[in-house]
Amino acid sequence: MDELAPIHGNAKTYPTVVTIGSQASDQAFTHLSPEQTLIMAFLPKRTYLGLLEKHTPHPRQKLKNFTAVFLDQPLERQFNLIRIIKPDTATLATALGAYSQQELPELERLGAAQGIKIKQAILSENDNPMQKLQPLIAGSDVVLTLPDKSLFNRTTAKWILYISFRQGIPLFGFSEKYVKAGAIAAVYSKPNDIGRQTAEVLSQWLSQKRLADAQYPSYFNVVTNPVAARSLRINIKSPEIIQQQLKGMEP
Known part of the structure; x- marks a missing residue:
């Protein structure tokens, strides 16, 4: 403008x-x-x-x-994606920044509803990503990344991908680029x-003359990384099948 x-x-x-x-x-x-x-x-x-x-x-x-x-995508859709790909998930790790930490109450609510424990760490620009991410990811079943302009710069994104892959824990991203870089899957809207x-x-x-309420995307796509899935010994369905399953899980 x-x-x-x-x-x-x-x-x-x-x-x-x-x-x-x-x-x-x-x-x-x-x-x-x-x-x-x-x-x-x-x-x-x-x-x-x-x-x-x-x-x-x-x-x-x-x-x-x-x-x-x-x-951005609703958190419930992200949880559904995790349930489809790794249904035995009991512990979810996520790193949050100044913006995404405001999603913590909703993360914990959804986790409680699905029997998933939420492990979280708040990262600031002055933190050492390696020191905070290693204990956070250790012992978790999956890692979920959320978009946060204050947190997920390229350096942090590389660290969280590296640590999760090294520990054999699948990482769920929030974009197609994240999946291409090594995340196992993501749901996103074009x-x-x-x-x-x-x-x-x-x-x-x-x-x-009827104005709809503010809303999340109704139309979305799923992208997967079969190479990462094989390395983690996870059987993963095609993006098309996962997308249909996600749609069936929503009202």
Whole structure:
């Protein structure tokens, strides 16, 4: 948005505005008229919640004429993926950062519901990843990584992959790149998946004047790493079969 000419950036004449990405969503929430309907897409749920907290007194919040389609996956879907691939999981390890640590209550709730113990460590920029990750991962059945812009830089990502693989513990990632790098599997949504869902939210609003609640991606893909699975002696199904199983586990 900061590269647009003022004549292109004037969206005040439009009754409905769709934003793509966190920066555009923040600027639109701040500068557009509260009367304009705002559909925000391609932003993580945690960013969306932070945006609402940042603009608590904004009159748009009283009108409730905004919604969002998140970029990240629901934790329950991640747990289901783990159950499909490693059904005997009893202990799950996860490293959290400044942003993802806010997911800990939901992680523990889902873990308790499925009989899975959650081992977690909070990593900061000043921590030695090796010292914190080795005892965290040791003795766990699986490792789950969550997106966190403050934590998972390339160095940390390499360490957590290396330690989990060395200890023979499958790691579940959050992107296709993570799986290509060595994670056993991930569930993620492509840009066209988010775009399709955003179009459906917009279509429903324009035709029925009914604005859907902020939501996680409905459309998703599964990617697996058969080489990593064989090295860990895990029999893994095809991504297509796992994807169908995941869909069958959701309401």
